[in-house]
Amino acid sequence: MATTLEKRTPPWPLGFYRSAIGKKWIMAITGLAIILFVLAHMVGNWKIFLPEVDGIPDIDVYAEALRQLLVPFAPEHVVLWLLRTGLIIAFLLHIHAAYALTLMNRRARPDEYQGPRNYLAANYASRTMRWSGTIFGAFLLFHLADLTWGIQPAAPETWERGEVYANFVATFSRAPVTIFYVVAMVLLGLHLYHGAWSMFQSLGINHPRFNAARKVFAVGLAVLVTVGNAIMPLAVLFGLVG
Numbered sequence: 001m002a003t004t005l006e007k008r009t010p011p012w013p014l015g016f017y018r019s020a021i022g023k024k025w026i027m028a029i030t031g032l033a034i035i036l037f038v039l040a041h042m043v044g045n046w047k048i049f050l051p052e053v054d055g056i057p058d059i060d061v062y063a064e065a066l067r068q069l070l071v072p073f074a075p076e077h078v079v080l081w082l083l084r085t086g087l088i089i090a091f092l093l094h095i096h097a098a099y100a101l102t103l104m105n106r107r108a109r110p111d112e113y114q115g116p117r118n119y120l121a122a123n124y125a126s127r128t129m130r131w132s133g134t135i136f137g138a139f140l141l142f143h144l145a146d147l148t149w150g151i152q153p154a155a156p157e158t159w160e161r162g163e164v165y166a167n168f169v170a171t172f173s174r175a176p177v178t179i180f181y182v183v184a185m186v187l188l189g190l191h192l193y194h195g196a197w198s199m200f201q202s203l204g205i206n207h208p209r210f211n212a213a214r215k216v217f218a219v220g221l222a223v224l225v226t227v228g229n230a231i232m233p234l235a236v237l238f239g240l241v242g
């Protein structure tokens with residue numbers, strides 16, 4: 001009896017997630033959610049280039065508005081925390097699915113019908129995704145310690161909660177930090193390029209007719225995110241902001 005129960009198929013979402021295609025779908029959907037966050041975060045941060053509002057830096061006004069989202073319909077900080085929770089879940093699922101797929105691929109025997117060239121290309125791409133993803137994860141921890149949590153030595157000595165503009169200028173006035181951010185954004189661009197390309201594959205949108213459009217989308221997204229983010233630390237370092 002116990003053995004029969006153990007062998008029972010798990011409920012739909014779990015059973016689907018156990019398959020390789022289920023994991024690829026989760027990677028694609030969570031990847032899409034993370035990309036949307038990265039784009040919104042980047043556009044929000046561009047406020048660093050805007051003038052002050054009533055003597056307060058525009059980006060500080062914006063950060064406060066994020067904390068006040070939907071107030072008085074919801075208590076302060078609640079909507080922001082819901083968004084943060086969604087983002088954390090997306091990151092955890094994305095990393096778990098990537099790890100589980102790697103294990104599955106390792107266990108699987110090579111497909112006899114695939115030529116050696118395809119096989120090498122697939123391995124090269126997934127290897128690149130693994131290390132660019134891992135280094136980006138390390139960057140993200142540094143980034144949170146630097147600008148959100150104010151933990152030194154990642155954060156500048158003058159870090160103060162809520163002083164987004166001042167913290168921004170202080171951190172990127174340090175050349176090694178700016179260089180680290182720019183390198184991380186290049187890695188993120190590489191990761192997004194391959195991720196955006198394979199996202200369509202995972203979702204079944206892979207007709208050769210769309211390949212040119214997929215390429216334009218993947219390259220465009222990678223360049224936009226890399227350049228759009230890197231200009232901010234560089235603008236501070238070169239004295240254009242601050």
Ligand code: HEM
Nearest residue numbers: 038041045063084143147148164168181188229230232233
């Ligand atoms: C050069 C690029 C970037 C700059 C200048 C930047 C800037 C900032 C700033 C100023 C904050 C603090 C906001 C506050 O205290 O209210 C922040 C928080 C954050 N950043 Fe970035 N960021 C960059 C890239 C990224 C990327 C690529 C990610 C990718 C996931 C990311 C994820 C986050 C997260 C998760 C937070 C915490 C948000 C929160 O808890 O409310 N950032 N960033």
